Amino acid sequence: MLEWRRRREPSLLMLLASPLIAIALTMLIGMIVFTAIGYDGFHAVESIFLTPFLEPQRWGDIGVKGAPLVMIALGLAIGFRANVWNIGAEGQYVMGAIAGTGVALLTYDMTGWWILPAMVLAGILGGMAWAAIPAFLRVKLQVSEILTSLMLTYVAVQFLYFLVRGPWKDPGGFNFPQTRMFTADQTLPTVLEGTLVHLGIPAALLLAVIAWLLMEKTTAGYAIKVVGLAPAAARHGGFSAARTTWATMLVSGALAGLAGLFEAAGPFGQLTPQFPVGYGFTAIIVAFLGRLNPLGIVFGGIVLAGTYVGGEIAQSTVRLPQAATGLFQATLLFMLLATDVLVRWRIGFKRRAA
Amino acid sequence: MKQPREQDVPPRLALAHISKSFPGVKANEDISLSVSPGEIHALLGENGAGKSTLVKIIYGVQQADEGTISWNGSPVSIPSPKAARKLGIGMVFQHFSLFDAMTVIENIALGLDEAVDREELKSQVAAILQSYSLPLDPEREVHTLSVGERQRIEIVRCLLQKPKLLIMDEPTSVLTPQEVERLFATLRQIAAEGCSILYISHKLHEIKALCDSATILRGGRVVATCDPKIETTKRMAELMIGAELRKIEHGKATGSGAVRLEVKGLSLRGEPPFGTDLESVSFEARAGEILGIAGVAGNGQAELLTALSGEQLADGAEAIRLDGKAVGLEGAGPRRALGLSCVPEERNGHAAVPDFSLADNGVLTARHRLPLAPHGFISRASVKRFADGVIKLFDVRTTGNAALARSLSGGNLQKFIMGREIGQQPAVLVVSQPTWGVDAGAAAAIRQELVDLAAKGSAVVVISQDLDELLELADRLCVINEGRLSAPRPVASLGIDEIGLMMGGVHGAEAAHA
Numbered sequence: 001m002l003e004w005r006r007r008r009e010p011s012l013l014m015l016l017a018s019p020l021i022a023i024a025l026t027m028l029i030g031m032i033v034f035t036a037i038g039y040d041g042f043h044a045v046e047s048i049f050l051t052p053f054l055e056p057q058r059w060g061d062i063g064v065k066g067a068p069l070v071m072i073a074l075g076l077a078i079g080f081r082a083n084v085w086n087i088g089a090e091g092q093y094v095m096g097a098i099a100g101t102g103v104a105l106l107t108y109d110m111t112g113w114w115i116l117p118a119m120v121l122a123g124i125l126g127g128m129a130w131a132a133i134p135a136f137l138r139v140k141l142q143v144s145e146i147l148t149s150l151m152l153t154y155v156a157v158q159f160l161y162f163l164v165r166g167p168w169k170d171p172g173g174f175n176f177p178q179t180r181m182f183t184a185d186q187t188l189p190t191v192l193e194g195t196l197v198h199l200g201i202p203a204a205l206l207l208a209v210i211a212w213l214l215m216e217k218t219t220a221g222y223a224i225k226v227v228g229l230a231p232a233a234a235r236h237g238g239f240s241a242a243r244t245t246w247a248t249m250l251v252s253g254a255l256a257g258l259a260g261l262f263e264a265a266g267p268f269g270q271l272t273p274q275f276p277v278g279y280g281f282t283a284i285i286v287a288f289l290g291r292l293n294p295l296g297i298v299f300g301g302i303v304l305a306g307t308y309v310g311g312e313i314a315q316s317t318v319r320l321p322q323a324a325t326g327l328f329q330a331t332l333l334f335m336l337l338a339t340d341v342l343v344r345w346r347i348g349f350k351r352r353a354a
Numbered sequence: 355m356k357q358p359r360e361q362d363v364p365p366r367l368a369l370a371h372i373s374k375s376f377p378g379v380k381a382n383e384d385i386s387l388s389v390s391p392g393e394i395h396a397l398l399g400e401n402g403a404g405k406s407t408l409v410k411i412i413y414g415v416q417q418a419d420e421g422t423i424s425w426n427g428s429p430v431s432i433p434s435p436k437a438a439r440k441l442g443i444g445m446v447f448q449h450f451s452l453f454d455a456m457t458v459i460e461n462i463a464l465g466l467d468e469a470v471d472r473e474e475l476k477s478q479v480a481a482i483l484q485s486y487s488l489p490l491d492p493e494r495e496v497h498t499l500s501v502g503e504r505q506r507i508e509i510v511r512c513l514l515q516k517p518k519l520l521i522m523d524e525p526t527s528v529l530t531p532q533e534v535e536r537l538f539a540t541l542r543q544i545a546a547e548g549c550s551i552l553y554i555s556h557k558l559h560e561i562k563a564l565c566d567s568a569t570i571l572r573g574g575r576v577v578a579t580c581d582p583k584i585e586t587t588k589r590m591a592e593l594m595i596g597a598e599l600r601k602i603e604h605g606k607a608t609g610s611g612a613v614r615l616e617v618k619g620l621s622l623r624g625e626p627p628f629g630t631d632l633e634s635v636s637f638e639a640r641a642g643e644i645l646g647i648a649g650v651a652g653n654g655q656a657e658l659l660t661a662l663s664g665e666q667l668a669d670g671a672e673a674i675r676l677d678g679k680a681v682g683l684e685g686a687g688p689r690r691a692l693g694l695s696c697v698p699e700e701r702n703g704h705a706a707v708p709d710f711s712l713a714d715n716g717v718l719t720a721r722h723r724l725p726l727a728p729h730g731f732i733s734r735a736s737v738k739r740f741a742d743g744v745i746k747l748f749d750v751r752t753t754g755n756a757a758l759a760r761s762l763s764g765g766n767l768q769k770f771i772m773g774r775e776i777g778q779q780p781a782v783l784v785v786s787q788p789t790w791g792v793d794a795g796a797a798a799a800i801r802q803e804l805v806d807l808a809a810k811g812s813a814v815v816v817i818s819q820d821l822d823e824l825l826e827l828a829d830r831l832c833v834i835n836e837g838r839l840s841a842p843r844p845v846a847s848l849g850i851d852e853i854g855l856m857m858g859g860v861h862g863a864e865a866a867h868a
Contacts, residue, residue: 009761010709219727222717225710232704235665236696237718238687 004341005348014342019289019296021342022335023049023303029335030328040318047317048310048328058309060195064267066305067204068093068259070298072283074211075252077292081215083228084248088134088149089256090280091156092127096257097264098160099126101179101271104186104264105168115185120261127257128250130156135249139242145249157276164271178272188266200262204301207255211294224248256280278326282308285333304329364427366391366550367412367443367519372421374407380574381407385421387569387576389519394541394551396561396582399571400594400793405554408571409521412552413445414438426518436467444512445521450504454497458507461496465511475514482513486540501650502533509540519550526560528651528819538564556594556794558587570594595794611641614813615694615782616675620668620682622661624837630654632661635839637832639782639813644804645842646828647817654837655817656699659786662815663696664689677781691722693781697771699790699817701764705771708760712752713741715759716774723778740777748773749799765792772800776807783807786817801827 027045035041052058072089079086086092100123107115133152137143165177173180188198215221223239224247231241259279264271286304290296311325365388374382382404389395399405410416412423414432422429425441432438438445452461463475470478479492490506499507505525512520522541526534541564545551553565561568561582568582570593578593615638622632632654639645649655660666661674668674668682675681676694684692702708706715717737721727726736741755748769752762759767768788775783788804789797804827808814817834818824824831830842 009758217731219717219721219730219732222714222727222732226707226718229709230703230707232700233707233718235660236663236686236698236704238664238685238690238722240685 002347002349004345007344007346010343011346015291018339018342019291019300019336022289022332022339025335025339026328026332029331034320034324039320044314044318044320044324047314047320048307048325050310051313051317052306052309058313060192060197061309062302062305063201064196064198064305065308066301067198067200068263068279069283069286069304070204070301071200071207071259071262072252072256072280073286073290073297073301074207074294075255076283077287077290077294077297078211078215078224079248079252080287080292081228082224082244082248083231084138084245084252085144085146086131086134086149086249086252087146087284088130088151088153088280089252089283090276090278091149091153092130092253092256093260093263093280094153094156094160094276095130096123096127096260097271097275098156098163098260099123099129099257100261101168101264104182105179107186108180108183111183111185113185116188116265119186119265120258123257123261123264124254125257127253127255127260129253130257131249131253135246138249139245145245153280160271160275161273164273168271170270179270181270182265186265187269188262196267198262198266200259200266203258203262205298208294208298215294220247256283282329285329285336288333288336304332307332363391365389365424366393366426367552368424368427369408369412370422370424372408372411372418372423374411374416374418382411382418383574385571385574385576387579389550389552391518391550392545392548393567394545394553394565396565396568397552397554397571398556398558398561398568398590398594400556403571403594404574405571406523407574409445409523409552409554412438413443413521439467439515439517442516442518443521444515444517444519446505446508446512446523446525448524448527450508452496452504452507455495457493457495458490458499459492461507462492462511462514466514478514479510482510486513486543488540500533501528501652502530502536505529505537513544517549519552520544521552521554523554524556525553526555526557530650531821534560558582558590558594561590562587591794611643611811611813612677613638614641614677615639615662615784615815616678617662618673618675620661620673622657622666622668624654624657630657630837632657633837635661635834635837637839637842639815641811641813642808643829644808644814644816644827646824646831646845647815647834647839648821648824648831649817649819649834651819653834655786655834657837658834658839659696659698659784659817662694662784663698664694687722690719690780693723695719695775695778695780695783697775697783697785697788699786701767701771702760706759706767708758710759711741711756712745712750712759712762712770713737713755715770716741716744720774720778723780744770744773744777747777748803764790765796768792769796769800772803776803779810780807780812782813782815784815784817787819788816789820789823790818797823 027049031041031045034044052062072093076086076089100119103119103122130152134145134148137148138145164179168179170178170180188200190196190198191202215224223234223244226234226237226239227241227244234241264275268275282304286297286300289300289303307325307328311322314320314324315322368388370386372382372385385408397405397408407416411418414434414437423432424430430441432441459476459479462479463470463472476492483490488506490503496504525537529537541551555561565582568580569576570578570590572594582590618636620632620635624630630653635658637645661668664684664686671680671682673682676689676692679692681689681692698704707718717726717732720740724740726733726740738755744750745752745755750770750773751766762770772788788800792800804814804816816824816827825845828845831845831848832842833840
């Protein structure tokens with residue numbers, strides 16, 4: 001008989017291996033499920049999990065999709081460590097893009113090096129402002145930030161629809177619901193000639209290193225971890241839970257807003273109703289796949305970006321519907337949470353009592 | 355209750371060669387003992403000696419790896435507590451499982467294996483309360499009851515099942531001396547009716563007063579079986595500890611040092627719904643003295659500690675003065691920086707972060723007074739050096755500064771926490787239950803550290819429910835009852851009965867006339 005046995009100390013090996021086990025299980029389950037419903041399951045999984053990484057011409061795509069995922073996930077992970085569950089990064093992402101686009105539309109007929117930095121600043125502030133609402137409600141009224149941040153996402157998306165169909169509609173756009181295209185001074189520069197690889201990608205990597213330093217080396221990161229693990233001990237140690245909630249919500253809002261601005265000023269170059277693609281939600285999976293560790297999140301971001309790229313490949317190779325990508329991502333989160341138990345528990349054979 | 359009255363009755367419960375291991379520790383090794391019908395049998399041992407594990411095996415919470423359990427002479431297996439209750443084994447745990455917001459009778463009904471008609475249950479409970487003359491009102495809500503009264507609920511719960519063996523786990527740890535006397539009377543009556551009692555404790559004078567025989571455990575093994583009425587307390591203590599007892603060396607308590615901590619009219623609302631309000635608490639603690647604060651749990655000790663540590667702020671700055679400086683409105687960090695250290699009762703999750711290493715736990719409260727995190731950047735080297743120093747100086751048994759706090763035994767973690775605070779040389783140290791759940795050797799070491807700290811000119815405030823500890827340590831003693839603090843009295847002039855009455859307060863009086 002098998003039984004679960006509690007480990008005396010959490011296993012470091014399993015801490016690192018459980019995300020890999022989760023990925024392997026997701027591939028296996030995906031293969032079985034898609035074969036069972038009449039697709040070529042093996043090639044579906046191959047297209048989603050392997051092809052993007054094996055073909056160098058896809059790497060730029062992975063970087064472009066991975067950068068916003070990593071940026072958002074960094075902020076979310078910092079919050080999650082403090083037991084602050086910001087589920088509404090998608091809304092902060094959209095609001096960041098809206099705020100930055102606002103600056104872009106105001107400066108439409110201007111030129112200057114300062115325009116893009118101003119948009120970046122607006123993007124950060126837009127995301128922060130949107131995250132400030134759940135932070136305020138949680139600190140002052142003990143309202144769950146899980147609910148408020150999630151609900152505010154839908155408000156942000158509707159606000160975007162209103163803007164692109166109304167006041168911000170491109171006057172020369174044949175009545176299509178979209179804003180003007182950004183000018184050269186409003187667009188994120190590419191860092192590799194002839195590719196889509198834009199400034200957001202090195203920025204995401206740099207932010208991951210900064211976040212790692214913050215969490216591992218500073219008193220602020222220490223405070224965040226203590227508040228999350230043992231609130232009473234945090235109070236005893238002189239750390240304020242309210243201040244930590246504010247700080248982590250604002251940081252995660254800022255990073256989501258920055259990611260939104262980078263996406264608007266990068267791959268999109270304008271705002272359209274198709275702008276919200278769910279990066280804010282996928283980033284939750286990225287954060288967990290990276291074990292809430294900033295450097296792990298870079299790995300998680302690459303894997304999840306790969307599933308986006310691979311999902312598109314699978315559409316053409318095995319005619320998998322686009323929704324299959326979401327299904328794989330959700331299965332991965334499910335497996336991650338399930339394999340997490342291996343960190344603290346191990347499976348052993350039950351001995352019969354004599 | 356009908357009992358067999360034959361001459362050669364088999365033991366009610368017999369354990370033979372019981373062993374049980376957990377990862378990294380042998381909790382029980384080759385334990386045999388037997389309890390006759392109507393016998394009060396003591397299971398004596400330090401914390402960590404394996405008492406709890408053994409009892410959990412008897413009550414079906416855990417299964418033994420090896421060995422047999424016999425019940426009235428025939429071998430049985432006890433796979434669950436429900437099976438244990440079916441055999442006739444009842445247990446009163448140290449920590450009660452009661453719902454504060456419900457009445458006594460509702461709590462009793464919830465604890466039963468089978469649904470019983472409410473009126474029927476009421477009459478059964480009334481009959482038990484009467485036949486054992488237990489003062490308890492079945493319609494009272496539990497949060498209005500004293501600890502002694504709460505314990506009676508658990509006892510009634512067990513008696514309803516007409517048990518043949520009643521297990522009492524450290525039943526007196528939170529009772530006043532008067533409540534202990536009443537409990538003993540009840541237990542003697544239960545035993546006289548033929549029910550065996552397995553009485554778990556490390557309080558030797560209680561075992562001498564109550565028990566017919568005793569099994570002494572140490573390190574998971576039986577070291578002796580004796581008649582506690584004959585054996586001396588000192589001998590039993592030495593068997594239990596496995597070493598000669600060490601006496602605390604007191605310096606000369608002058609009590610005339612400068613006032614280091616002054617609390618004046620400190621009031622604080624307790625956390626609703628079950629917290630206790632502090633009402634105008636005032637006291638002084640002087641350099642070189644240990645001030646003891648006695649009291650039954652839940653009378654405002656937790657609130658007093660958080661009010662002093664700065665986790666809860668006072669109404670005004672003047673309510674708390676540290677070396678003359680008004681700090682009532684300062685938070686926990688600034689107070690610690692000024693030299694006021696506090697150690698709360700709850701170690702895991704309050705005084706320490708269970709999932710952090712010892713090194714990281716050092717940062718929690720030592721960063722204000724020691725340069726562990728200059729300019730907001732944690733210095734790993736200093737942090738490790740500090741933790742290593744505490745581990746070495748306070749003889750913390752651990753694998754090193756990277757060990758998680760949760761992996762340490764209660765006593766070792768407490769030594770680390772005490773070391774962390776004392777190592778900062780605080781002006782004032784306030785500590786709650788400094789030796790709760792700590793084995794005697796470590797407890798003696800911790801008490802000695804407190805005495806030494808006071809001798810160096812700090813003021814030490816010890817909040818404890820353990821009267822023996824306070825009488826041994828404190829120079830002056832006051833009692834906290836329902837959030838009010840009595841005036842301090844020199845320990846030398848106090849009798850234990852007098853303190854007991856002060857501790858009992860209103861609840862004691864109620865119990866007496868009911």
